[in-house]
Amino acid sequence: MSEKLKNEMILVLGGARSGKSSWALKYAEDHYASCLFLATAEVTDEEMEERIRLHKEARGRRWDVVEEPVNIAEALEQKCQGADVVLVDCMTIWQSNVLMKMGAEKIPIYRAKLLDTLSKRKRAIILVSNEVGTGIVPLHPLARQFRDLAGTLNQELAALADKVVMTVAGIPLFIK
Numbered sequence: 001m002s003e004k005l006k007n008e009m010i011l012v013l014g015g016a017r018s019g020k021s022s023w024a025l026k027y028a029e030d031h032y033a034s035c036l037f038l039a040t041a042e043v044t045d046e047e048m049e050e051r052i053r054l055h056k057e058a059r060g061r062r063w064d065v066v067e068e069p070v071n072i073a074e075a076l077e078q079k080c081q082g083a084d085v086v087l088v089d090c091m092t093i094w095q096s097n098v099l100m101k102m103g104a105e106k107i108p109i110y111r112a113k114l115l116d117t118l119s120k121r122k123r124a125i126i127l128v129s130n131e132v133g134t135g136i137v138p139l140h141p142l143a144r145q146f147r148d149l150a151g152t153l154n155q156e157l158a159a160l161a162d163k164v165v166m167t168v169a170g171i172p173l174f175i176k
Contacts, residue, residue, distance in 0.1 A: 005031055006084075008124045011161040012172075013131045013154060019170035021089055024126045025059060028085045032124060036064045036083035038075055040094040055089070069097040070110070073117040076125070084124060091129035091157065092150050099146060107149060111156070118160055129154050131166065 010027070014020035028035045037059055043049045059065075064083065068075040072094055080086045088094075098110045118125065133151045138144050158164045164176035 005124060007121055008162045009118060009121060009160060010124075010126045010163045010165060011154070011157045012126060012128045012165045012167065014167035015131055015134070018167040019172075020128050020130075020165075020167040021055065022058065022170070023165065023167050023172050024087055024089065024128050028087050028126055029062065032084035034064075034082065034084045035062060036066060036080050036086045038072060038080060038086055038088040039065060039067045040069050040072060040088065040090055040097060042067075042069050042097070069094070070101055073110070073113040076117050076121075080123070085126060086123060087126045087128070089128040091127050091153060092132065095150055095153055096146060099149065104145065104149075111153065115156055115160065118157075127157055127161070129157065 010024075012020045012024045039052075039055075041048065041052055041055075043052060056065075066075050066079045068079070072088060076086060076088075095107070098107055102110065130150065131154065132147050138147060158176065161176065163174065166173045166175050
């Protein structure tokens with residue numbers, strides 16, 4: 001593994017079912033010996049339970065897993081040692097978890113901690129995030145707040161990233 005790959009950060013963006021997670025998994029498996037998946041989603045209903053089951057099935061047994069819905073900066077620092085690459089899926093679910101569990105006023109604190117942790121990374125990191133700003137303007141104020149927060153987070157992550165990949169219909173488009 002080259003030194004560049006050792007500490008690279010890749011942001012993988014896309015809409016729902018665009019292929020972003022599949023691309024990120026394949027990239028990690030093709031480029032790294034040991035892979036760790038940092039999952040931000042939680043089982044909240046039967047439909048989410050099925051989504052998580054399908055994600056686990058797609059990863060297979062090669063992947064170690066850390067589940068952390070809110071404190072991903074701490075998880076990256078304390079629980080993700082030993083892996084060549086950590087794949088965080090998904091940043092927008094993480095943002096939603098922070099918003100709903102901790103409140104909007106805490107988002108800048110969690111975001112600053114995460115960005116600081118990412119800027120000091122000692123291993124490769126792949127971040128998966130939804131691009132939510134290309135659709136219609138949501139009617140509900142909370143949905144508009146979430147969309148705006150996600151867009152700002154994606155911009156901040158893209159600024160830190162070595163590579164930014166947008167997936168459309170399963171096809172990766174390299175934009176940085």
